[in-house]
Amino acid sequence: MDKEKPLLEQITPYRWRLSQDYIPGMRVPGEIIASEKMIPRIISDNTPKQVANVATLPGIVGASMAMPDIHWGYGFPIGGVAAFDPDEGIISPGGVGYDINCGVSLLRSNLLANEIKRDIPKLTDALFNQVPCGVGSEGKIKLSSQDFKQVLERGAGWVVNQGMADAEDLEFMEEKGALSGGDAALVSDRARERGGKQLGTLGSGNHFLEIQEVKEVFDQDIAELFGLHTGQVVIMIHSGSRGFGHQVCDEHLKIMQGAVRKHGIELVDRQLACAPFKSSEGQNYFSAMKCAANYAWANRLAMIGLIRQAFADYFRKSWQDLNLTMVWDVCHNIAKVEDFNINRKAMKLCIHRKGATRACGPDHPSLPIRYRSSGQPILIPGDMGRASYVLAGTSEAAEISFSSTCHGAGRIMSRKAAVKATGRENIANKLKQRGIYVRSRGRWTLNEEIPEAYKDVNEVVDAVDGAGISKKVARLKPLGTVKG
């Protein structure tokens, strides 16, 4: 490698190429979506090395990609996107992550922030009491083994069937809230045990549910299609497949350690363990991953049922009268087989998104009629002090980034450093002074999740907008936050 050559070559103002000879064994180049301002930190974090590592995996197509919220993970970087030929390529649990189908839902309402400003603390308290959250929390839903099977195979559809949500909710969820082909028989007893009591729980760490205000609209037409307007109250939920997904990932990573030896795959990092997509190991993981994804969709929709109940009780109106309806639900840790045009050839690719969100543009056949002209909503949670965003998918995203975009702000500070930086500071009080009411169960959660621990989400969103892979629609301001 020529030491004079810059590490990243700028292709466009927001696209940077990592040469295919950066490390031995790369099969494709790397590509990072970021602004020029973000590049020094990305380089100093050494995340291009992880982008390069992914590029060594068999059957990878196009480029090993990273979104502007990229940060160092384990194996695949967080914010990584990689597509594989299903005939010659692999599938990797590490390319999805432990929290399979960690994702975000957004509800709209007919409430106005300036009218319920004084209600926010009590409303947040009501959510905190209604939605189980925190380490070791258990859900209110008791599942029989038959119920569990249905959750794993029908996902959010099971929640609707139980009367806890509305059938129309499914129309506004990625994959309508379930991936077909998940075989519950392939899931271990241990995974069932780990997830059995957690359906309808938020989790801990960076998971949250938040009452927000639509503070700024950038595209009036699309915002109207999404049912959003300035001053409106919306509710965002960030959660995933809980212990169930973690167990599925761990078990299959262990199986894949043997699979790489069996199939003669050389790895630069063991966390990249994988198997040929069409192998029994690959297909078994894909099926179990779908079960975990379905669990996550059911989890988020079950919590939406609880949120609607909390609002209904507080305002003494039905959730329908409050118009607490689904804007969209996205997943940002997943592997799916999707259709792309590569060099003018229609191909199915196994696309891995680890900390990245699908960004389907207008006319995509998977979208409900309401969003066919706008492209799909993309929900980008920021940190608890600044903002979150709603974006729209673009047609360009299919050409540039395998219809993918960022998923959040991305950490820049370790949890250890964040706790050290905050010392004995009362984070809840500090946020309250900024007009944000926070409830949290964990002793260290707020310290670990301080806004300063994350990249500026405004910069991240500007980068994907600038790159043309997503379009800014609205900025959301936190009002009341619940964390585990």
Place this chain on the structure above:
Amino acid sequence: MFRFVEHQADIAVELEAGSREELFQTALDALTALLTGDPDNRDTSDKIEENLKDLQQNTSIKANGFDDEERLIGLMNEFLYLCQVKGFYPRKTDQIAFNDQGGVSADLTGIFDRHDLQFLREIKAATYHDIIIRSGKVWKVKVVMDV
């Protein structure tokens, strides 16, 4: 000994020990500290009242693997399952033993099913990221955990 080190998204721990057995024991001690103590202040002091010591039980976990790296990660994840799913509040790792079939076991002392003993955090799993056990006079490894 164990030392938590900077890792952007998760938690990483560096382990050092005088033998293979001690390295594995130290790994479980590190997990105990993460689950029950304050990792930043290394506060693993006894939080259990004297009378609860009478409730302590012994149990064991085991794992197998192709090499020591797989065995270590396997054992750590078994430990996490025991604690986070089976409700075991760990106090001490008593003994680590290896067998000829590629397995490792750990004898543990702790308390089951005491809901007043809360864990400080949830750990999704110990990962295989960049895991290389270095043996010699001092055995060393760095493990990244997803939290």
